[in-house]
Structures are given as C-alpha cells and as structure tokens.
Amino acid sequence: MNDRPKQDRHSSDAQPASPDRRKMLLGLGLAGGAVASGLTPGAAFGASTAGEASQPDQALEARQPFYGAHQSGVTTARPPAGLVVSFDVLAATRGDLERLLRKLTERIEFLTQGGPAPEIDPKFPALDSGLLGPVVTPGNLTMTVALGASLFDGRFGLAGAKPTHLQRMPQFPNDALEAESCHGDLLIQICSDTPDTNIHALRDVIKNSPDLLALRWKVDGYNAPARGANQPPFTPRNLLGFKDGTANPDPDDNSAMNRLVWVAPESAEPAWAAGGSYQVVRIIRNFVEQWDRTPLQEQQSIIGREKKTGAPLTMAAEQDIPDYAGDPKGERIRLDAHIRLANPRTAESQANLILRRPYNYSRGVTKAGQLDMGLLFICFQADLENGFLAVQKRLNGEPLEEYIKPVGGGFFFALPGVPAKGLYLGQSLIEATELPGDSAHPTPRKSS
Amino acid sequence: MKSIRTALLIGASSLGLALAAQAAPMDLVGPVSNYKIFVAKGVDRLVTTTAAFTAAVKAGDLKKAQALYAPTRVNYETIEPIAELFNDLDGSIDSRADDHEKKEADDGFTGFHRIEYGLFEKKSTDGLAPLADKLNKDVVELQGRIKTLTIPPEKMVGGAAALIEEVGKTKITGEEDRYSHTDLYDFQANVDGAKKIVDLLHPLTVKADPALSAAVDKNFAAVDGILAKYKVGNGWQSYDKVTEADRTALKGPVTALAEDLSKLRGALGLN
Ligand code: HEM
Ligand SMILES: [Cu+2]
Numbered sequence: 001m002n003d004r005p006k007q008d009r010h011s012s013d014a015q016p017a018s019p020d021r022r023k024m025l026l027g028l029g030l031a032g033g034a035v036a037s038g039l040t041p042g043a044a045f046g047a048s049t050a051g052e053a054s055q056p057d058q059a060l061e062a063r064q065p066f067y068g069a070h071q072s073g074v075t076t077a078r079p080p081a082g083l084v085v086s087f088d089v090l091a092a093t094r095g096d097l098e099r100l101l102r103k104l105t106e107r108i109e110f111l112t113q114g115g116p117a118p119e120i121d122p123k124f125p126a127l128d129s130g131l132l133g134p135v136v137t138p139g140n141l142t143m144t145v146a147l148g149a150s151l152f153d154g155r156f157g158l159a160g161a162k163p164t165h166l167q168r169m170p171q172f173p174n175d176a177l178e179a180e181s182c183h184g185d186l187l188i189q190i191c192s193d194t195p196d197t198n199i200h201a202l203r204d205v206i207k208n209s210p211d212l213l214a215l216r217w218k219v220d221g222y223n224a225p226a227r228g229a230n231q232p233p234f235t236p237r238n239l240l241g242f243k244d245g246t247a248n249p250d251p252d253d254n255s256a257m258n259r260l261v262w263v264a265p266e267s268a269e270p271a272w273a274a275g276g277s278y279q280v281v282r283i284i285r286n287f288v289e290q291w292d293r294t295p296l297q298e299q300q301s302i303i304g305r306e307k308k309t310g311a312p313l314t315m316a317a318e319q320d321i322p323d324y325a326g327d328p329k330g331e332r333i334r335l336d337a338h339i340r341l342a343n344p345r346t347a348e349s350q351a352n353l354i355l356r357r358p359y360n361y362s363r364g365v366t367k368a369g370q371l372d373m374g375l376l377f378i379c380f381q382a383d384l385e386n387g388f389l390a391v392q393k394r395l396n397g398e399p400l401e402e403y404i405k406p407v408g409g410g411f412f413f414a415l416p417g418v419p420a421k422g423l424y425l426g427q428s429l430i431e432a433t434e435l436p437g438d439s440a441h442p443t444p445r446k447s448s
Numbered sequence: 449m450k451s452i453r454t455a456l457l458i459g460a461s462s463l464g465l466a467l468a469a470q471a472a473p474m475d476l477v478g479p480v481s482n483y484k485i486f487v488a489k490g491v492d493r494l495v496t497t498t499a500a501f502t503a504a505v506k507a508g509d510l511k512k513a514q515a516l517y518a519p520t521r522v523n524y525e526t527i528e529p530i531a532e533l534f535n536d537l538d539g540s541i542d543s544r545a546d547d548h549e550k551k552e553a554d555d556g557f558t559g560f561h562r563i564e565y566g567l568f569e570k571k572s573t574d575g576l577a578p579l580a581d582k583l584n585k586d587v588v589e590l591q592g593r594i595k596t597l598t599i600p601p602e603k604m605v606g607g608a609a610a611l612i613e614e615v616g617k618t619k620i621t622g623e624e625d626r627y628s629h630t631d632l633y634d635f636q637a638n639v640d641g642a643k644k645i646v647d648l649l650h651p652l653t654v655k656a657d658p659a660l661s662a663a664v665d666k667n668f669a670a671v672d673g674i675l676a677k678y679k680v681g682n683g684w685q686s687y688d689k690v691t692e693a694d695r696t697a698l699k700g701p702v703t704a705l706a707e708d709l710s711k712l713r714g715a716l717g718l719n
Binding site for chain 1: 706
C-alpha cells in the first residue's frame with residue numbers, strides 16, 4: 001500500500017481544457033447557431049477538442065480524450081447533458097471483475113471517440129442500438145467510472161486496498177434517503193452534448209455487460225445554456241433560478257486541481273489510487289413551488305447572492321469576492337447563508353474546497369402532486385473528509401434546508417485514468433491486490 | 449415535519465421580544481404577543497396530553513393509546529412553525545420513517561410516528577416504553593425552550609404559509625400518518641394553526657390588502673367545507689375514506705392558500 005506508483009504512469013497530466021474550450025462548451029448545444037465561427041465545416045469535422053467545433057451540429061463531432069493520467073469528465077467543462085447511473089457488480093470472481101473493467105475500457109474508448117457502428121448479419125440482433133445512426137458521433141462524451149465502498153468487501157479481495165476515506169454515504173440530518181436511489185458498487189457518470197448520446201452510451205454498456213452489472217439507480221440531468229450577457233463567466237442557473245458554479249475552483253488550473261481534486265502519488269491513499277478522485281453524488285430534491293412562493297430578498301439572503309447577477313449580496317459583480325472578515329455579524333451576507341457556510345473563506349477552510357460539477361434534474365410528479373425536480377449534486381475532491389464531509393457538516397441545519405431534501409446518491413472513488421492503449425480502467429487496483437500466483441492476464445505496462 | 453428552520457434561531461435567540469417588535473411596525477406588537485400566548489398554551493397542552501398518551505403506552509393499554517394518539521399530536525401540529533425552530537427536537541419528535549435510511553427499522557426513528565407504527569401497524573405496545581419515555585422528555589424540553597423563545601414577527605407571519613406548505617407537501621398524500629390514517633387530525637391542526645395567525649393579523653391585513661384578505665378567507669372556507677364532510681363527533685374519519693376526488697379537490701384551495709399566504713409578509717411590509 002505504501003509503494004509508490006511507477007512514475008511513468010502518472011507523469012503526463014491529461015490535456016486540460018483550455019479556458020476558451022470551457023466557455024465554448026457551456027455555450028454550445030442548446031444555444032443555437034450563434035457561436036463565433038471562423039472554421040470551415042471541414043476543419044471542425046473530426047476535431048479533437050470542443051473548442052474547435054464551431055456550430056452545434058458539428059459539435060457532435062467534438063471529442064474528449066480517453067487516455068491520460070486522469071479520467072475525463074472531472075475537470076472537463078460540463079456539457080449540456082449529464083447522467084449518473086449506479087450498478088451492483090454481479091461479477092463473481094476477480095477474473096470476472098477484471099473482465100468487466102476491460103470491457104468498460106473498450107466500450108468507453110469506442111463511444112467517446114466515435115466511429116462506424118459495427119454491422120453484422122441482420123438475422124441477429126444488432127450490436128449497436130442504432131440511436132445515433134450508422135456512425136456513432138462522440139458529441140463530447142465522457143464516461144467516468146467510479147467505485148463504491150461496497151466493492152471493497154470480501155468478494156474480490158480488495159478490502160485491503162480501499163481508499164482511506166471511502167465509505168458508505170451516511171444519512172445527514174436533512175436527508176430522507178430512498179434505499180432504491182442510494183449507493184452502489186460501480187458508478188458511471190456520462191456527460192455529453194446531447195441526451196441521446198448519453199442514452200446510447202448507457203445502452204451500449206448494459207448490452208455489453210449482462211452478466212456483470214445490474215442497474216441500481218439512474219438520474220438524468222441537464223445544464224442550462226448560457227443566457228443573457230455574452231461576457232464570461234457563463235454560469236448556468238440551477239432550478240432555484242440562481243447561478244450555480246460561480247465560486248468553483250478553476251478546473252483549468254492544474255496546480256489547484258492537483259491539490260484539491262486528484263489524489264497525489266505521495267498522499268496517505270493507497271498507491272493505486274493516485275490520479276483518481278473521490279466523487280460524491282447527491283440527489284437533492286428542490287421544493288420549487290414553495291421556493292417560488294418565497295420573497296426574493298429571503299431567497300437571496302438564504303443563498304447569500306443576488307439572484308439576477310449572481311454577485312455576493314451588496315456587491316456589484318458575480319466574480320466579486322465576499323468580505324466576511326469585514327462583515328463579522330452577517331449584516332451584508334448572513335452568517336448562515338449557503339455560500340458563507342459552504343466556504344467561510346478563512347485560512348483553514350481553504351483545505352475544504354471542492355470541485356462541484358452538478359446537473360439539474362427534472363422527473364415526474366410527487367405523491368403530493370408537486371414537481372419532482374432538483375439538483376444532481378456532484379463534487380470531486382482529493383480528500384473526502386476535508387472536502388464534501390467538512391462542507392456538508394457546516395451546511396447541516398442551514399436555512400436552505402427548508403427548500404431542499406436529499407433523497408439519494410452515494411460516495412464513490414473515480415478511478416485513475418488509463419494512461420495508454422492496452423491498459424485498462426482500474427488496472428492499478430487489480431494489480432495492487434494480486435495474490436502471489438494469481439495469474440490474471442498479465443499485461444505489459446506501457447509508458448506514456 | 450421539518451419546515452421552517454434554524455436561521456430563525458439566530459433571530460430567536462439574540463433578540464428580545466421588545467427589541468424584535470421595535471424593528472417591526474408597532475401594530476404587530478399585539479398580534480405577536482397574542483400569538484406567543486397561543487403557542488405557550490399549545491405546548492402546555494402538548495405536554496399534558498403526551499403524558500397521558502405515553503402513560504397508556506407504557507401501561508400496555510393498546511386501545512387507549514391508539515385513541516389518544518391523534519388528539520395528542522394535533523397539539524404539536526398546531527404550533528409546528530414554532531416547534532420546528534428546534535430542528536433537533538423536531539427530528540426526534542415528529543420525523544417520519546422516510547427520513548431515515550433504514551425506515552421503520554432505523555434506530556434514529558423515534559417520536560410520534562415510531563410509536564404510531566407500533567400501535568397501529570404492529571398493533572402492540574411491546575418495546576414502546578423507552579420510546580414513550582423519550583417522547584415525554586422531548587416535549588418537556590420543547591416546552592422549556594419555547595418559554596424562553598422570542599418570536600420574531602416575520603416568523604409568525606411566515607408561519608401561516610409554512611403550515612399550509614406542510615399540508616400541501618405531506619398531508620394531502622396521507623403519508624404523514626400512514627399507519628393510523630389519522631391524517632385529517634393533523635390536516636385540520638395545520639389549517640387551524642395557520643388560521644389562528646391569519647385571524648390575529650386580520651385587522652392589519654384588511655387594511656393593507658383587502659383583496660388578499662378576502663381571498664385568504666375564501667380559501668380557508670373552501671378547505672373547511674371539504675373537510676367538514678369527514679368530521680365524526682369530535683374526531684375525523686380515517687384518511688382512507690377520503691375519496692380520490694376530494695383529495696384532488698383539496699389541492700386547489702390548499703395551493704391557492706399557500707400562494708396567498710406567501711404574500712402576507714410582503715403585504716405587511718415585513719422582511
Ligand atoms: C439543492 C442543493 C443546492 C443548491 C440549490 C445550491 C446552490 C448554490 C448556489 C446558488 C451557490 C452560489 C453560486 C456558486 O458559487 O456556485 C452555491 C455555492 C456553493 N455550494 Fe451549493 N447548493 C446546493 C447544495 C450544495 C451542497 C450539498 C454542497 C456541499 C456539501 C454545496 C457546496 C457549495 C459550495 C462549496 C459553494 C461555493 C461557496 C463559495 O465558495 O463561495 N452546495 N450553491
Ligand atoms: Cu409534521
């Protein structure tokens with residue numbers, strides 16, 4: 001557990017998204033054709049990053065990298081459609097578990113990079129659902145695989161290799177958890193430019209792992225398009241009508257991400273986990289009817305920001321930094337405002353910064369005849385204890401709780417990336433837990 | 449169940465009544481202090497009825513305990529916006545199985561609904577004695593905390609809306625008292641609690657916004673009209689007897705009330 005990972009497997013960081021690409025992604029998809037263009041369709045076709053795509057239809061050709069020190073879908077800009085699906089792993093042996101991880105690697109590589117769907121004798125069921133037509137468009141797809149604490153039980157001999165803080169999500173005071181929407185052995189976060197790209201990817205995984213995975217729960221979400229000002233930051237709004245993501249750490253800031261999001265090789269975590277990240281998913285229902293019946297000033301003081309502009313209360317611009325030291329009594333921003341509790345901006349609370357990557361969800365109607373919608377809260381952090389758990393502890397009892405109800409989700413560990421072709425997701429874990437004499441398909445390691 | 453929350457605690461604990469009233473229009477001083485008396489009486493009644501209810505539970509008198517369950521609870525539901533300011537107590541007194549991951553089997557599931565589960569689902573008082581003791585202790589604790597509480601005017605006024613939100617969210621579905629089906633008791637208690645606030649404010653509201661005041665009165669009457677059909681003696685029929693059509697019919701006036709009451713604070717110029 002304390003031997004260092006081979007340097008070569010972690011030496012190259014995944015290509016970070018450029019700021020331009022992030023903005024572009026946020027503006028894409030639902031925003032119509034008004035995106036700056038200077039590229040010919042031919043130039044955009046087959047481009048490898050979203051920033052090079054210039055029109056929504058061509059955007060479906062944009063792709064995110066699959067190989068790298070980290071999985072895509074964490075620091076990648078949030079595209080318009082997101083889906084989270086949790087599975088029970090049915091694999092019975094370590095060999096089956098490895099087969100599952102190799103299969104996922106193969107499918108995700110294909111789906112994220114795109115290409116012609118395989119064709120076979122029509123007397124058989126087709127291999128591809130056909131949702132995207134004969135050629136699978138990548139559409140900025142990312143599929144991020146994470147493991148739950150339950151996978152580290154006795155089944156696969158992984159118990160000794162569990163990331164130190166990984167645990168079954170506990171019940172917090174305001175939670176009303178529904179057992180059928182919680183936890184799971186394996187989570188896949190699927191994000192792309194369109195909902196059908198996500199569903200196509202999900203159906204592909206399910207078709208390819210019938211004996212290995214059983215569906216547990218799933219939530220589909222979307223990201224609001226940038227609206228109004230053509231100036232960055234293009235912060236989308238959540239279902240409370242507030243900009244959500246304003247004060248997030250910058251995913252393009254590699255050194256911040258290495259500190260806050262990615263498990264470092266020299267951390268207290270098992271060596272295999274380096275390059276991975278703790279992923280928290282919370283399905284948080286919003287009582288939107290009640291919220292819509294709440295005075296605007298009350299909404300704003302509960303959050304701590306101006307609804308219209310996203311600026312901290314009494315300040316002018318969205319990116320202004322609240323001055324809590326200068327407001328010790330909470331006269332400008334209440335002491336129990338969401339943003340103030342979530343990040344009190346003290347020297348100590350710097351250790352608690354997390355990377356949020358939420359989606360809005362909207363599903364049916366509750367038994368009470370109210371809208372069942374809310375926030376598919378997702379966050380990543382290098383240290384679960386210092387990250388989500390510390391922040392949630394401060395938020396417990398916040399006034400916003402009157403309007404929200406967490407009903408599901410779980411704690412997971414997003415696997416390190418696949419450094420190069422021929423290697424597979426979770427390989428470092430499988431190898432770290434190999435018993436002497438275990439002859440599970442030795443694979444030569446490649447350096448990247 | 450949980451509704452108005454902590455934040456209020458800051459206001460509640462750091463301001464004295466006089467101070468809080470000063471910050472608001474002088475006209476509100478009367479209604480707020482009358483409301484405070486109403487709440488104090490309510491919690492006193494909660495303490496005495498809970499003592500009798502839990503005594504029956506502990507004596508193993510199933511019939512009597514079942515009979516006392518709903519009439520005891522109503523004393524909580526009527527003053528819920530204030531009782532809920534203490535959300536630790538609200539959780540242990542009034543949480544529902546859904547609020548706990550292991551539902552009925554969860555150790556954290558205590559209070560009225562846990563005892564209700566024993567009395568009406570298991571039809572037995574077995575094992576309920578410690579839960580009865582805890583409930584008794586919790587309501588006495590609540591009584592103590594309410595005694596020293598200052599009710600900020602905006603919380604009183606907002607409380608009317610909060611009670612009706614509560615009805616719309618959990619009472620109409622019959623999920624609050626799912627084992628005993630005594631939901632109509634809670635339903636009426638929430639409505640009465642809201643009505644009390646509205647009545648105390650009436651002289652101010654008719655002046656500030658006569659149309660709003662009339663609309664509120666009309667919708668309270670509509671709700672009462674539908675509920676009246678299900679009254680039996682001093683109590684209420686089982687919620688399973690409420691027809692699907694009436695459940696749906698209740699939604700309209702309840703939602704309209706929630707909309708109207710959400711404007712009360714603004715109409716009275718409160719923050
Ligand atoms: C439905 C539930 C939630 C809603 C509607 C919500 C909404 C918001 C909004 C509107 C902001 C301000 C804009 C921004 O900086 O992004 C914000 C900030 C934030 N929220 Fe939440 N949030 C929710 C749940 C959570 C949870 C569960 C956590 C973590 C435990 C959390 C942590 C944060 C953090 C860390 C910030 C940034 C504060 C800062 O750095 O100033 N939020 N949230
Ligand atoms: Cu209740």
